Amino acid sequence: MTVGIVGVGLIGGSVAQALSAQKQSLWLDDRDPATKQALSRLRLGRVDSYVRWAGGVDTVVLAVPLQEMTRIIYDIVPRMRSTATLIDLSSVKGPVAEALRWAGQSVQVLSLHLMAGREVSGFTAASPDLFRDCAAAVVDIGLGSGPADAIAWWQQVLGCAPFGLWSAYEHDRAMAWVSQLPYLASRAVAQVVQAQAPQTMALAGSGFRDTTRVGKTALSEVLPMLSHNAEELSRALLALESELRVWRQCLDRSVSAAVPLESLDGCLKPNE
CATH class of the missing domain: 1.10.3660.10 (6-phosphogluconate dehydrogenase C-terminal like domain)
Known part of the structure; x- marks a missing residue:
């Protein structure tokens, strides 16, 4: 599976490291030039603007701040293949659901929340073990909760606790x-x-x-x-x-x- 990650800070960077340890093929993009340089040195995956790779990957993971999420959803969803999966890792889901409705959601969506945030941020704080045994949620944002096999795969790769199922409102x-x-x-x-x-x-x-x-x-x-x-x-x-x-x-x-x-x-x- 080819995975593209937009936002390679604490959460996205930890996902990238966990996937890299599993030998997954990665594309990575971050707005911070210093983060891009660090990613290039570490060779976790290929580093480039998502504009160039969004249409060719199997899964896109969005791990950007909430204030950037809507803009990127509007831009990236039309670029993705209809068979691809979009995974959002935002910590509140209402704005994500609204953005996908306005974007004309045309891809499979898996909305996850990994309760592993810390008081520090950025790629330098990332760790492949960040999600080990952390609480985690699959959130139905009005598009279904996602395939059970995909949910089980992400749980295994990240090492988090079993995903609980929540509606966006209750979450x-x-x-x-x-x-x-x-x-x-x-x-x-x-x-x-x-x-x-x-x-x-x-x-x-x-x-x-x-x-x-x-x-x-x-x-x-x-x-x-x-x-x-x-x-x-x-x-x-x-x-x-x-x-x-x-x-x-x-x-x-x-x-x-x-x-x-x-x-x-x-x-x-x-x-x-």
């Missing part, structure tokens, strides 16, 4: 809770400490680093996803605010009554 709602909410909470903790108690950073250990790690992802990379999921993410933030408010009220009661937290009703849930 994107879930991302608000398990991806974007943790990002905002992590970012908020870092900003509050740095703004209100910067002198304490000298004592920040692994707990602080782990808590704030995911929030180090550049906001510009995350904003399109936050915008798409704004309604569900707002619900998630409201729930988090409610939980934090309970803790603040318990702490205030503990101070005013001069008693430890564990002696106050309503502050600790059973088995905590």
